[in-house]
Amino acid sequence: AQKVTQAQTEISVVEKEDVTLDCVYETRDTTYYLFWYKQPPSGELVFLIRRNSFDEQNEISGRYSWNFQKSTSSFNFTITASQVVDSAVYFCALSERTTDSWGKLQFGAGTQVVVTP
Amino acid sequence: NAGVTQTPKFQVLKTGQSMTLQCAQDMNHEYMSWYRQDPGMGLRLIHYSVGAGITDQGEVPNGYNVSRSTTEDFPLRLLSAAPSQTSVYFCASSPGVNNEQFFGPGTRLTVL
Numbered sequence: 001a002q003k004v005t006q007a008q009t010e011i012s013v014v015e016k017e018d019v020t021l022d023c024v025y026e027t028r029d030t031t032y033y034l035f036w037y038k039q040p041p042s043g044e045l046v047f048l049i050r051r052n053s054f055d056e057q058n059e060i061s062g063r064y065s066w067n068f069q070k071s072t073s074s075f076n077f078t079i080t081a082s083q084v085v086d087s088a089v090y091f092c093a094l095s096e097r098t099t100d101s102w103g104k105l106q107f108g109a110g111t112q113v114v115v116t117p
Numbered sequence: 118n119a120g121v122t123q124t125p126k127f128q129v130l131k132t133g134q135s136m137t138l139q140c141a142q143d144m145n146h147e148y149m150s151w152y153r154q155d156p157g158m159g160l161r162l163i164h165y166s167v168g169a170g171i172t173d174q175g176e177v178p179n180g181y182n183v184s185r186s187t188t189e190d191f192p193l194r195l196l197s198a199a200p201s202q203t204s205v206y207f208c209a210s211s212p213g214v215n216n217e218q219f220f221g222p223g224t225r226l227t228v229l
Contacts, residue, residue, distance in 0.1 A: 009157075033215045045160075045207065045220040052215075091159055095215050103167060103214050104175055105150070107159035 003027065004094050006108035013082050013115055021077045021111045023092030029053070034068065034075045035093040035105070045091075051075065082115045089113070118143050123208050123221035130198040130228045138193040138224050140208030148211040149191040150218070153177065153204040160207065166191055167214065198228045 005024045013019045025034065036048040049059065051068050059066045063080045079086050092108045095101075124139045142149065150165035152175075162175030166185040180202060182194040191210075195202060205225050209218040 004159075006159075035217070043205075043223055045209075047217045047219070050215075050217055093160075097215075103148075103165055103173060104162050105218065106176075107152075107161070109157055109159045 002108075003096075003106050004092055004108035006090075006092055006111050008111045009109075010112040010114065013113070015083060015115055015117050016081050019079050019082050019086075019113060019115075021079075021090050021092075021113070023075045023077065023108060025073050025075065025092070025094045027073075027094060027096050027098075029096045029098055029101075031097045033095040035095070036066070036075075036077050037091045037093065037107075038088045039091065039110070040085075040088040048077075048090075079113070082113075084115050084117055087113055087115045120144065121208055121210050121219050121221035123206075123224050125224060126222065128224060128226050130195070130226065132199060132228060134195075134198050136195050136198065138195075138206055138208075138226075140191045140193065140221060141189050142191075142210040142219070143189065144210060144212075144219065145188060146210035146212055146219070147188070148214055148216075148218075149185065150175070150209050150211075151181070151183065151191070151193045152207045152209065153202075154207060154223075155204050163193065163206075195226075200228045202226065203228045 003026045032053045038046045067076045089110045091110045121142045151163040152160040164183040166172045208221040211218040
């Protein structure tokens with residue numbers, strides 16, 4: 001069963017618009033970790049953020065911000081004032097502590113963000 | 118530090134051939150893993166290792182073997198290549214299971 005759902009396959013915006021990427025996860029664990037990775041057109045995977053389940057504080061890093069809500073099992077990612085360099089595929093991922101899932105990072109299908117000038 | 122290196126970058130195989138994808142890291146990370154990336158499916162875990170001599174299966178292990186004789190190296194073996202194994206393969210390493218993973222540049226494999 002898919003444990004990380006990124007319902008948006010592709011989002012297209014014009015430069016300077018804000019864009020929010022949704023991530024919904026499923027777990028029975030009380031301790032887990034959530035991640036976002038970026039994959040630009042060049043293909044490499046770039047780590048953006050890690051959040052543990054006990055820290056629900058929202059985080060801001062430059063134009064990037066993350067909204068973690070345990071009540072809705074969501075870990076959404078917002079790019080403010082998007083730029084062409086933000087064009088990439090963005091992946092949300094979950095790491096659980098259950099016996100069956102321990103050691104396994106589970107990725108969502110990814111959201112393609114296209115920013116046009 | 119070179120980080121995580123993967124060889125080759127591109128490979129074309131015929132159905133039934135075997136080959137080994139190489140992965141090495143110089144960060145002394147205990148955790149290493151292999152993923153395959155297919156369009157619309159994100160990254161799926163093939164095998165992982167939490168230390169030298171310890172490996173385990175991920176989500177899609179069939180048709181692949183791994184071993185971890187040293188901390189640095191984690192090769193992925195395709196036993197008898199099939200067209201369904203056409204994919205981009207990423208190796209990653211991490212200080213621990215729940216830490217940030219560092220990814221290699223990927224290997225694009227085509228099986229004809």
